[in-house]
Amino acid sequence: MTAVEPSIDRGNAEPDAGTGPISTSSTPRHSLVARDPFTRARITLVSGYVGAYVVWFVTQGVIIDRISVTIAVVVLLVLANVGRPARRWVGLAGDVILYALMWLIYEESRGIADRIGMPLQVESVRNIDRALLFGNDASVVLQRHFYDARHVRWYDVVGSLVYMSHYWLPIAVIVTLWIRNRRQWVRFMRRFATVVFVGCIMFIVVPTAPPWMAAGGDRQIPLSALEPVKRITWRGWRHVGLHGFAHAWDTGRDWLNNVAAMPSLHAAFALFVVVFAFPWVRRGPVRAAMLILPVTMATSLVYFGEHYLVDAVAAWILVGLTFLGWNRVERAQRRRRIARSRLALAELAP
Amino acid sequence: MIPPLSKSVLVDQTFFDALLRPDDPRRAVALVRYEELLADYESGSTLIVTHDHALAETVDPARARRIAAICDVVPIDGDVRREIRRIRADQTALVAAGLDDSQLATIVLLVRRHLDELVSFDPALREAAIVERRRQTEAAGRRFRTRRRGRVFGPERG
Numbered sequence: 001m002t003a004v005e006p007s008i009d010r011g012n013a014e015p016d017a018g019t020g021p022i023s024t025s026s027t028p029r030h031s032l033v034a035r036d037p038f039t040r041a042r043i044t045l046v047s048g049y050v051g052a053y054v055v056w057f058v059t060q061g062v063i064i065d066r067i068s069v070t071i072a073v074v075v076l077l078v079l080a081n082v083g084r085p086a087r088r089w090v091g092l093a094g095d096v097i098l099y100a101l102m103w104l105i106y107e108e109s110r111g112i113a114d115r116i117g118m119p120l121q122v123e124s125v126r127n128i129d130r131a132l133l134f135g136n137d138a139s140v141v142l143q144r145h146f147y148d149a150r151h152v153r154w155y156d157v158v159g160s161l162v163y164m165s166h167y168w169l170p171i172a173v174i175v176t177l178w179i180r181n182r183r184q185w186v187r188f189m190r191r192f193a194t195v196v197f198v199g200c201i202m203f204i205v206v207p208t209a210p211p212w213m214a215a216g217g218d219r220q221i222p223l224s225a226l227e228p229v230k231r232i233t234w235r236g237w238r239h240v241g242l243h244g245f246a247h248a249w250d251t252g253r254d255w256l257n258n259v260a261a262m263p264s265l266h267a268a269f270a271l272f273v274v275v276f277a278f279p280w281v282r283r284g285p286v287r288a289a290m291l292i293l294p295v296t297m298a299t300s301l302v303y304f305g306e307h308y309l310v311d312a313v314a315a316w317i318l319v320g321l322t323f324l325g326w327n328r329v330e331r332a333q334r335r336r337r338i339a340r341s342r343l344a345l346a347e348l349a350p
Numbered sequence: 351m352i353p354p355l356s357k358s359v360l361v362d363q364t365f366f367d368a369l370l371r372p373d374d375p376r377r378a379v380a381l382v383r384y385e386e387l388l389a390d391y392e393s394g395s396t397l398i399v400t401h402d403h404a405l406a407e408t409v410d411p412a413r414a415r416r417i418a419a420i421c422d423v424v425p426i427d428g429d430v431r432r433e434i435r436r437i438r439a440d441q442t443a444l445v446a447a448g449l450d451d452s453q454l455a456t457i458v459l460l461v462r463r464h465l466d467e468l469v470s471f472d473p474a475l476r477e478a479a480i481v482e483r484r485r486q487t488e489a490a491g492r493r494f495r496t497r498r499r500g501r502v503f504g505p506e507r508g
Binding site: 032033034036038083084085086087088181183184187279280330331334335337338340341342343344345347348 | 352353354355356369370372384388391392394397413416417418419420422425427428429433436437441457458460461462
C-alpha cells in the first residue's frame with residue numbers, strides 16, 4: 001500500500017516507495033496492526049473442509065444435484081466466516097438466499113416446462129446444426145471416427161474429465177471469490193445468474209432433444225431423427241476409477257431435465273469462467289491456452305452425443321451478450337455516482 | 351485490459367475536508383487528485399473506499415457523504431473496532447503521538463482490508479510510516495510486478 005499525499009507531483013508523493021519504511025529511526029520495528037486472530041481458525045476449518053471434500057470426491061464422486069451443492073457451499077462459507085462481524089453474516093445470509101434461489105429456479109424450470117408443455121424441438125435444432133456443418137451430423141461423424149466400443153481412448157478420458165469440470169469449477173470459483181473478494185463475487189454472480197436465468201427460460205420455451213435422444217436413446221420418447229449416437233460420457237470416469245462420480249451422474253440422469261439442451265450450460269460455464277478471468281491474464285499465449293477449456297468442452301459435448309454444436313454456439317453467444325450487457329450496466333452505474341459526487345462538489349463552488 | 355477493481359484506494363477525512371472548504375489552500379491539489387480518482391473509478395479499475403468515521407468528522411458530513419457517492423463506505427465495527435481498542439491498549443507511544451480513532455481506523459483498514467493506497471493530507475499518518483513495497487522485475491523481456499502486502503510500522507511494542 002502507499003501513503004499518498006494528494007500531490008500533483010506524484011514523484012514527491014511516494015518517497016522511498018521501493019524499499020522500506022519511511023521513518024528514519026533506527027528503532028527496531030514491527031507491524032502495528034495485528035493479524036485478525038480468527039484468521040488461523042478460518043484457514044484450519046476451510047482446509048479441513050477441503051480435505052474432507054477430497055476424500056468424498058475419491059470415494060463418492062462429485063455432488064451434482066444443485067440442492068446438495070448449495071448446502072455444501074453454505075457449510076463452506078459458514079466455516080470461512082467464523083469470527084467475522086455480524087454485518088458480514090447478514091450479508092452472507094442475503095447472498096446465500098439469492099444463490100439458493102438461483103438454483104431453485106433452475107431446478108423448478110423442469111417442472112414448469114412439463115406443465116407448460118411446449119413442443120419438443122428435434123428436427124429444427126438438428127437442421128440448424130446441419131446447416132452449420134455442411135449437412136453433417138457432428139455427433140454421428142465424431143463417434144464414427146473416434147468411438148471404439150472395445151477400448152477407452154485418451155480423448156474419452158480427457159473429454160469426460162472436462163465434462164465433469166462443469167460440476168465443480170464454477171462452484172469453486174464462486175466460493176473462492178466470496179471468501180477472497182466479495183465485490184468480485186458480486187460481479188461474477190450478476191453475470192452467472194443471468195446466464196442461468198436466460199438458460200432456464202430457454203429450457204422452458206424451447207425444450208430440445210439432445211443428439212443421443214434424437215437418435216432414439218430414450219425409451220420413453222422414441223425418436224429417430226439421427227443415426228445411432230451413443231451416450232458415452234461416463235466411459236472416461238470409469239476408466240480412471242471415478243466410479244462414484246459415474247454412479248452419481250448415472251443416477252442423476254433420472255431426475256435431470258434431459259431436454260434442457262439449448263443452450264448448453266456446460267459450454268456456457270466453461271467459457272464463462274475463462275472470460276471472467278481474462279482481464280487478470282496479460283499474456284496472449286496464456287489466454288489462448290485458457291480457451292482450450294471451452295473448446296474441449298464443446299467438442300466433448302458433441303462427441304458424447306450430449307449436445308449439438310449449435311447448443312454450444314448459442315451458449316457462447318449468451319455468455320458474450322451477458323458480459324457486454326452487465327459491463328454497460330455497471331459503467332452506467334458508475335457514471336451516475338460520479339455525476340452525484342460532482343454535483344455535491346459543484347454546489348460548493350463560489 | 352485493466353482488471354476490474356484491481357486497485358483499491360482509501361480516502362480519509364483530511365482529503366474530504368480539503369474538498370469541502372472552498373478557502374482551503376490544499377483544495378486545488380485535492381481537486382486534481384479527485385479528478386484522477388473519478389477517471390480511475392469510471393474505468394472500473396479502482397475501488398475507492400472510505401469509512402464512516404472519516405465522513406462523520408469532516409466539516410460537512412452530509413455533503414461529504416454525497417461526494418463519497420463513488421466510495422464504498424466501510425462501517426467501523428467488528429474486527430476493526432476491536433483492533434483499534436487493542437492498539438490503544440498496547441501502543442502507548444502511538445496514542446501519545448495523538449492519533450485519534452478515525453486515524454487508527456484508517457490504518458487498520460489499510461492493513462486488514464489489504465488496500466493499496468491512501469489518499470490523505472494527514473501528516474500523522476505519514477509519521478506512522480505507511481510503506482509500500484513494490485518490486486519490479488525484468489524477466490524474459492516481459493515486465494512482472496510483484497506487489498507485496500504493505501506493513502504499517504510503529505514504535506516497538508512493550
